[in-house]
Amino acid sequence: MTPQYQSQITQLTESVRLERRDDVALLIVNNPPVNALSYHVRQGLIDGMAAAEASDAAAIVLICDGRTFIAGADITEFSQPPKPPGLVPGQEAMENCSKPVVAAIHGTALGGGLEVALCAHFRVAINSAQFGLPEVKLGLLPGGGGTQRLPRITGPQRALEIMVSGDPIGAAEALDCGLINEIVGDSLADLEAGAVAFARRAVAEGMPRPRIRDRNDRLEGFGAEQFAAFRASIARRTRGFEAADCIVRCVEAAVETGASGDFEAGLAAEQRIFGELMGSSQANAQQYYFFAERAAQKVPDVPRDTPQVDIGRVGILGAGTMGGGIAMNFANIGIPVTLVERDEASLERGLGVVRRNYERTAARGGISSDDVQTRMDLLQGSTDMGDFADCDLMIEAVFENMDLKKDVFAQLDGICKPGAVLATNTSALNVNEIASATSRPEDVIGMHFFSPANVMRMLEVVRGDDTSHTAIATAMSIGKRIGKTPVLCGVCYGFIGNRMLFMRGIEAEKMLLEGATPAQIDKVVYDFGFPMGPFAMSDLAGLDVGWNEATSSSSTVREVLCESGRRGQKNGRGYYTYDPDTRASTPDPEVEQMIRDFAAERGAVLRDVADQEILERCLYPMVNEGAKILDEGIALRGSDVDVTWINGYGWPIYTGGPMYWADEIGLGEVLGRIRHYDETLGGDHWTPSPLLERLAAEGGSLARHEI
Known part of the structure; x- marks a missing residue:
């Protein structure tokens, strides 16, 4: 800020202020941590645009303090009555301003943040900026004009891809598809300087002030045939989701209203379709999951400032499908890996699989050919466990046999340096027993990766009786760094996920012997929303x-x-x-x-097994077992069970997970059916959970239960 204008600061609301850079007004948002579009920001945009319009400033730059541009709506307001003003008055003030308005973007411009930026006449960004409309992941669609403006600037096909995936794009791609006008450097200082310079250039050159709402040229030639093709292309990955098709309908409205020149009719269609989703069961479930995933990062008895082991090198024992996949996660973020196998042939085979995985990713455009070699160079293969001596995190990925694992950990105890975290990738075995083979059980922890480990996001972090806070904090932190969703759990056979899965397997097998076919059972589970049924999964x-x-x-x-x-x-x-x-x-x-x-x-009498019975007998034992897991303190909270099953086993996110789903049905109803099957079928897995009985009687919630 130049001394001449240090006094020209107007605090408009608690989150928005107006400053001057000579002839350019800076409208600055400061609403930590992500500059969400809360009430104070929305009001500040309106007040700021009015003040800047009335001033002698020649142009206006919208920019944000902190680590990011406006990163979306304030999701905490979703469950509250609407508090005016809405977003539209601020957007209209930007679009209709008589002076050039430049949105200066760093960090992420997501959701409502991007919808605000689309109302500026120009957009500039730094190289690391990301852009997206992720509302589909909350069971919603962009409701601030995004479905109408984005197709007008990128074209319908690219807009549909961005909105239906919900995934962000980078600055280079945003520039290529016309979403931004210029990339102005790498730092926040570069951003402000570049945005101010762009604004002055717009004034000096008399650039027109384009409103995206007035553009219809990119909509031409995209009709029913193209929409049908797009729907077909997303049918498999969006199966069961309501929001995806609602987004397509909104873009259809954009194309229709573009032909007639009636932008307001397109906005009205967007609002009408948005209303179908807001407050729907799917939107509620997906928003519940949004908070559930964040809650899973918190471990009540492990302070946030707990010291962690600095992970400079990771050791992995076993270069098979699991070990190689685990290694890729660390190489992907630049952490060197020592990968040990029992012989050279197994090692070369494992490294070959990893290389082919990377090459396939490169062939699809996910990484460059240089990236393939860079990542492979981070993998040091060996047949000598002594090479683990300098590793900070050691992950065992050998065959699922207790004696073998104990022998491995006894050897690692003598090889690994003091303080190194010793992790087992067991999917079910007793971590305490494994730790007992070492002289340092406080360093031993479970890190259960799901297969394929380089793809699946789920990571069960298993704390033993003696596992230290440092080991827990390190495992949870590194799990997040490698792109996983870590959930902490205690020791029991199968932990959270597999223990519940075993219950489904018991009933699925029983129903085969009563007359149901594998295809019938799989279809019921598939139609519920799983990617495949139990028998297809076994195959x-x-x-x-x-x-x-x-x-x-x-x-x-x-x-x-x-x-x-x-x-x-x-x-x-x-x-x-x-x-x-x-x-x-x-x-x-x-x-x-x-x-x-x-x-x-076995003397079984076959009968017709109804689909509803199949659904109940596959899923209700899982709910019952999940309640037992909660009651035993294996899981910290019911929502952790849901996070585990959504990320690890493909439980449909739009139903919220097994605990949330049971709450929505009604715990009394679920308990009644469990009691029915306990009486008619028997088996420990049908014995009602005491916690389920208590919560049903009290009107409580499994999903929101915490120990």
Whole structure:
């Protein structure tokens, strides 16, 4: 700020102020932490535009303090009555201003923030800026004109891709698609200087003040055929979601009103369709999840300032599918990895798989060819566990066998440096028993990655009885850094996710012996919103995972299938048969006959099993087990169970997760059905959870229960 104008600061609201840079007015938003569009910001935009318009300033720059431009709506206001003013008066003041208005963007311009920027006449940004309309992830659509303005500047196809994915784009792509006018450097100082210079140039050159609302040229030629093609292209990944198609309908309205020149009619359509989503069950569930994921980062008894181990190098024992996938997560963020296998052949095979994974990503444009080599260079292969000596975090990813894991940890205890975090990737085994093989159980923790580990976001962090706060804080922090969603849990067989999954597996197998087919059960689970049913999932994972031919006793359908040579997708024959080229599945009459024979040998009487019964028997035992997990203190909060199942197993996010879903049905109703099955079917998994009984009686909530 030049001394001449130091006194020319007008505080408009508690979050917005007006400053001068000679002939340019700066409208500055300061609403930490992300400059959300709260009431004070909305009012400040209106007051600031009015004051700047009335002043002798030649141009106006909208810019933000802190780490980001306006990063969206204030989601905490969603559950409150609307508090005027809304966003539109400020947007209209920008669009209709008689002076050039430049939006200066750093950090993220998301949601309502981008919708505000789209009302400026010009937009400039620094290289690291990101732009997006992520409302679809909250079960909503951009309701501040975004569905009408974005297609007019980027074209409908790119606008649809941005809004339906909800993912941000970078500054270079934003410049390429016309979303911004110029990239002005790398720092906040560069941004202010570049924006002010652009504003002065607009005045000096007499640039027209374009309003995006007046542009219709990018809408031309995009009609019913193109919309149908786009719907077809997103059908699989948006299955079950209401918001995605609502966004497409809004862009259809933009194209229709563009042809007639009636922008206001397009805005009215956007508001009408937005109203269909606001307060809907899906929007409520997805907004619940938004807060649930953030709550999962908090561990009540581990202070935020707990010292963490500085992770300079990670060691991973095992270069198979899991170990290699885990290694990629760290290489992706520039952390060197020591990857150890038992022999050179296994090591080379594992590193080859990692390289091919990276090369496939590069072929799709996700990373450059240089990135492939840079990341591979971070992976140091070895067959000597002694090379783990300088690692700060050690992750064991060997076969799921307790004796083997204890032997590994006993060796690591003597190799790894003091203070290194020793993590096991076990998916079910007792972390306390594994830790007992070392002289430092306080450093031992579970870090259960989900397969494929380089893709799946879920990470169960398992605290043992002696695990230190430092180990917990380190695991939770590094998990977030590598792009995972870490959830802390306690020790029990299967932890949160697999323990609940086992209950579904028990009932799915039982229903096969009562007359349901694998295809029927899978279809019910798929139609509920899961990416696949339990038997298709078993085929994908491999029927022989954990199966031992020497000890197999034909005691389950799965064992019978394995004994007949069926391994799942890997050999084209499992519960289904698979096309060798497309991997498309087909129900197998031979398998269905094998199941009938197996049932007959056990004296089972087959019947028609209704779809509703299948749904209840697959999902209610999981809810019941989730309540038991909560009651035992294995999970810190009910929402952590939901986060685990949404990220780890594909539970449809638009239902909120198993705990939230049960709340929505009504815990009394759920408990009644569990009691019914306990009486008619029996089994420990149907014994009602005491917590579920208590919450049902009290009118409580599983999702919001905390220990």
